[in-house]
Structures are given as C-alpha cells and as structure tokens.
Amino acid sequence: MSQTYRTFFGLSKEAFPANIDIDEILVTPEVQGVKNRFDYAVRLGSSIVITGDVGSGKSTALRYAASSLHPSEYKVFYVTATTGSIIELYRQIVEELGIEKTSSSRAIMMSTIKNEIKEFVQGKKMKTVLIIDEASLLRMEVFAELHTLVQFEKDSRTWLPVILAGQPTLVDKLQYRTSIPFASRVVAKSHLEGLDMAGMKSYLIHHLKLCGVDTNFFSDQAITAIHQGSGGLLRKANHLARGSLIAAAIEKSMSVSAEHVRIASSEIF
Ligand SMILES: Nc1ncnc2c1ncn2[C@@H]1O[C@H](COP(=O)(O)OP(=O)(O)OP(=O)(O)O)[C@@H](O)[C@H]1O
Ligand SMILES: [Mg+2]
Known part of the structure; x- marks a missing residue:
C-alpha cells in the first residue's frame, strides 16, 4: 500500500506496526494486570493463565511483563506452541535451554530439561520462568503431564513458574479432570477484554x-x-x-x- x-x-x-519495542507498549490497566499476576507467579514459583481473543494483546502483555526480569537474575524460556504435541513442546524448551544434542525420547527430554533447570537454580543461583504462548493449541496430553515438569524432588520445589497464554479455550482445557494436577498450581488468571x-x-x-x-x-x-x-x-x-x-x-x-x-x-x- x-x-x-x-x-x-x-x-x-x-x-x-505489527511489532513494537518494549518501551513503545501502552501500559493499559489490563497490561498492568498481566504484569502484576506474572510477578506474583514468579515470586511464588506458581503458574498463571492469560487468555484473550486473537489480537487482544496477550503476547505484547507477556513481553512487557517479562522485560522487567533482569537477565542476570532470571532465565526466561519463551516458547510458542505450534503442533501442540508434548514432544514438540519439549523440543522447543530444550532448544531454549541451548542444548544441542537431545534424545527423541519423551522421558529423556523431560529429565534433561529438569536437570538443566536444577542447574540454573542450584548451580547458577538463577531463577527460571517458562512462558508458553499459544498454549490453547496444546493437546490434552500436555496438560496432563505439565505438572511433572514443574515438580522437583520430593517436596515439589517450586522452581519453574509457568505462564500460559492463549485463546479462551485454554480455560476449558484446564478444567478437564486430567489437567487438575497442573491447574491446581494456577494462582491467578487474567482475561484480556477488548x-x-x-x-x-x-x-x-x-x-x-x-x-x-x-x-x-x-x-x-x-x-x-x-x-x-x-x-x-x-x-x-x-x-x-x-x-x-x-x-x-x-x-x-x-x-x-x-x-x-x-x-x-x-x-x-
Ligand atoms: N499495550 C499495547 N500497546 C501498543 N500496542 C499493542 C499493545 N498490545 C498489543 N499491541 C499491538 O496489537 C497487536 C496485537 O497484539 P498481540 O500480538 O500481542 O496480540 P495477541 O493477543 O498475542 O494475538 P494472537 O492471539 O494472534 O497471538 C500487535 O501488533 C501489537 O503491537
Ligand atoms: Mg500472541
């Protein structure tokens, strides 16, 4: 044009434009609301869910919230669900972790991810955050398994807060019986209205x-x-x-x- x-x-x-810089984001009450819940989840090591229709500003609000975490203190893993399969999700997290050689076994990938997270927290003394955007695309099997990814050791240490964002159907998926172990870790949710x-x-x-x-x-x-x-x-x-x-x-x-x-x-x- x-x-x-x-x-x-x-x-x-x-x-x-489609892409704007962090300092160009208009901090609406809703964007601030996402940031407050994000900070809360990170502080507790728990999870939150952000929903909104297509183009309501979910990814932008997440970028804004994540931008205040200092990279010397926090390691943020940002993945965008694509096919929705658990293997694909693990592969993306492994890639975010910077691990080059990985197995194609689901169990090995999960244990690799958990070991890396443990190393960040205990070895490097950093805090970790996992953001999964377009999480409404994830298959039910993922929601059924996600809690095992965030559970560390016997006392279920809260080392990996998970921020899920997606279309409103995400909430329906979290209400299934099989999702309850993960859903019970959700401490706040936010819906972006127009x-x-x-x-x-x-x-x-x-x-x-x-x-x-x-x-x-x-x-x-x-x-x-x-x-x-x-x-x-x-x-x-x-x-x-x-x-x-x-x-x-x-x-x-x-x-x-x-x-x-x-x-x-x-x-x-
Ligand atoms: N707070 C904001 N200030 C300025 N521009 C914004 C803001 N929020 C969103 N936008 C703009 O609106 C557009 C859509 O936002 P965004 O991509 O975050 O929506 P979304 O909810 O993630 O959409 P989708 O469901 O397609 O992933 C983007 O071009 C973005 O730059
Ligand atoms: Mg988006």
Whole structure:
C-alpha cells in the first residue's frame, strides 16, 4: 500500500506496526494486570493463565511483563506452541535451554530439561520462568503431564513458574479432570477484554505519538467506527486505523472519518 499517507500526515514511520519495542507498549490497566499476576507467579514459583481473543494483546502483555526480569537474575524460556504435541513442546524448551544434542525420547527430554533447570537454580543461583504462548493449541496430553515438569524432588520445589497464554479455550482445557494436577498450581488468571471506547482513543493517540505526531487525526465518529469494527481488539484496530489514514490521505483529508474506516474495513477480514 501507498507510503504517501506517511508524508501526507507527517508520520516518521509506518503507523500501527505489527511489532513494537518494549518501551513503545501502552501500559493499559489490563497490561498492568498481566504484569502484576506474572510477578506474583514468579515470586511464588506458581503458574498463571492469560487468555484473550486473537489480537487482544496477550503476547505484547507477556513481553512487557517479562522485560522487567533482569537477565542476570532470571532465565526466561519463551516458547510458542505450534503442533501442540508434548514432544514438540519439549523440543522447543530444550532448544531454549541451548542444548544441542537431545534424545527423541519423551522421558529423556523431560529429565534433561529438569536437570538443566536444577542447574540454573542450584548451580547458577538463577531463577527460571517458562512462558508458553499459544498454549490453547496444546493437546490434552500436555496438560496432563505439565505438572511433572514443574515438580522437583520430593517436596515439589517450586522452581519453574509457568505462564500460559492463549485463546479462551485454554480455560476449558484446564478444567478437564486430567489437567487438575497442573491447574491446581494456577494462582491467578487474567482475561484480556477488548479496549473500551476511551481506551481505544488513547490507544490510537498513543500510536500516532510513536510516529512523532501530536495531532489526533481521528474524528470521534472514526474512533467509534474503529472501536465497533475491531470489537476493541488491537490487531484489527491497527489495520482499521492504518487503512483509514491511507483512505483519508487519498482524499487529501487531514481528518479521518467513519467513511474512511468503512473503506479500510472492506479490505480486511
Ligand atoms: N499495550 C499495547 N500497546 C501498543 N500496542 C499493542 C499493545 N498490545 C498489543 N499491541 C499491538 O496489537 C497487536 C496485537 O497484539 P498481540 O500480538 O500481542 O496480540 P495477541 O493477543 O498475542 O494475538 P494472537 O492471539 O494472534 O497471538 C500487535 O501488533 C501489537 O503491537
Ligand atoms: Mg500472541
């Protein structure tokens, strides 16, 4: 799509990008809520669950929460569930641990992971955190086994807090009988709702500021249209906001209208 909208509005970079830096994250009450629960789980060595619809800001909130853990003190393992199988999950954790040669046996992989965690905690005197993003993709067998990964020695030492994030179906999976041993270690959960109207306005203004602009180009009607069209979900709001800026620039209008948002919405799903 045209870059001329940037020149037209005087934006220093692409507006509403997919990737933002940690210091560009808008710390909404929900993002702060995720961070508070994250810190709580890390302190206790327990687990938390973060849910939200696609594009609600889960991964961003996790990145924000994890960024405050100092790398000299904490070793954070961040994996994103893909196929959902337990072997794949272990493989990803092993890779995060930096272990090159591994077995393909599930039991050996699990014991390798636990030994490494033990070495971090007892040998290197570091604290460990496991973040599993897209955890709603994990198969039931994973939830049934996850508690054995976090249990160390007879007194079930809490060395590996686990942060699970995923779509709302994650909660259903944790309610199965077979998931109870892990679910019983969950000390808090947070559901990311879409932003409300006031939150959406702040969000749009925040992103314009990231492009070096202090003017709010979005009319109140445009903000309402973006809010309704996105259901408050941020990725969709990003596309509508950027698309409507492009539509406004084509008409040489410095004010984005609801009609510009409608044009943008015809381009996306
Ligand atoms: N607090 C925030 N401040 C600024 N931008 C944000 C914030 N949260 C999310 N975004 C932006 O919204 C988009 C979607 O966010 P994110 O990828 O975190 O959502 P998600 O819930 O993890 O989505 P998915 O379900 O697809 O994994 C990203 O482009 C991100 O940059
Ligand atoms: Mg995500």
